Amino acid sequence: MSHTLNEDGFEIRRGVLSHRQIATLRLEADAVASSAGSACVRHLRSRSKIFDDLSISSLIRQLIPDDLRPVRSILFDKTPEENWPVTWHQDLTIAVSEKREIQGYGPWSYKDGATHVQPPLSLLENMVTIRLHLDDTLASNGALRVIPGTHKKGRISTEEIMDFQNSDDVICECMSGDALMMSPLLLHSSRRALTPSRRRVIHLEYARAVDLDANITWFEPYDAQTLVQQS
Numbered sequence: 001m002s003h004t005l006n007e008d009g010f011e012i013r014r015g016v017l018s019h020r021q022i023a024t025l026r027l028e029a030d031a032v033a034s035s036a037g038s039a040c041v042r043h044l045r046s047r048s049k050i051f052d053d054l055s056i057s058s059l060i061r062q063l064i065p066d067d068l069r070p071v072r073s074i075l076f077d078k079t080p081e082e083n084w085p086v087t088w089h090q091d092l093t094i095a096v097s098e099k100r101e102i103q104g105y106g107p108w109s110y111k112d113g114a115t116h117v118q119p120p121l122s123l124l125e126n127m128v129t130i131r132l133h134l135d136d137t138l139a140s141n142g143a144l145r146v147i148p149g150t151h152k153k154g155r156i157s158t159e160e161i162m163d164f165q166n167s168d169d170v171i172c173e174c175m176s177g178d179a180l181m182m183s184p185l186l187l188h189s190s191r192r193a194l195t196p197s198r199r200r201v202i203h204l205e206y207a208r209a210v211d212l213d214a215n216i217t218w219f220e221p222y223d224a225q226t227l228v229q230q231s
Helices: 019-036 049-055 121-125 158-164 226-231
Strands: 010-013 040-042 068-078 084-090 094-096 108-111 112-119 128-133 179-182 189-192 200-209
Touching: 010 019, 019 040, 019 049, 049 068, 068 112, 068 128, 084 158, 094 189
Parallel strands: none
Antiparallel strands: 010 179, 040 068, 068 200, 084 189, 094 112, 108 112, 128 179, 128 200
C-alpha cells in the first residue's frame, strides 16, 4: 500500500541517495559521532559542512515545498551497544534561541544546550521531517513505527495515545539511501532492535519562516555557520 505525506502523515521515497553519497555520508556520520562521543548528535549542521550542505541541497529541496527551511538536525546512530526503544509520541517542541513570553508558545524547557518550546499547532502542521537512512532499517533492528492519519488529530494527550496504541500501525522499513518524510504530529515509536545492527539516520526538520513569531528566532538558523559562531 502506498502512503502519502498529506493523507497518512508519512511517505517513503526509495533510492534518494546514490551508493557514492551513502558512503560519503557514512564516513562523515562516523566522524561526527566519534567527535561528539554520542549516539545521538544534535545540532548536526553546525558540526559538519557536509550535512549542512546536504540539508539545503537540490536532492532534498525536490522532496519538500519551496518555502520550507531547515531548522533542526540530528544524527541517530543506533548500534548493538546503543540500542534504545522509543515510546509512542509526537514531536511537539521546537528549538529556539531564547525564552520569550509570547502568546501561544509554551510550556518551555531547556535541554541539550538549547531552549525548547511547544509552538502553536499551525506551525507544527506546516513542518516536515526528513529521515535519511544510511543503513538498512528493518523491523528487526528498530525501524520506525507510525500510526497513519494521527497527524490530523492535533496534540494528542497521554491518555489518548494509550487508546491509539490499539490502532493498526505501520513499520517503516527503509533500505540505505531511502528517505522517510513525516509530519512531526504523526504518532511514532521504535522498538529495541531484536537483531541489533548499525542504524544511522540523518533527521532533518523543516519549517516555514513566516510561521515563527517575529519576536524569537530558531536555535538552529538557516545559516548553520551562525550557530557555529554562537557556540
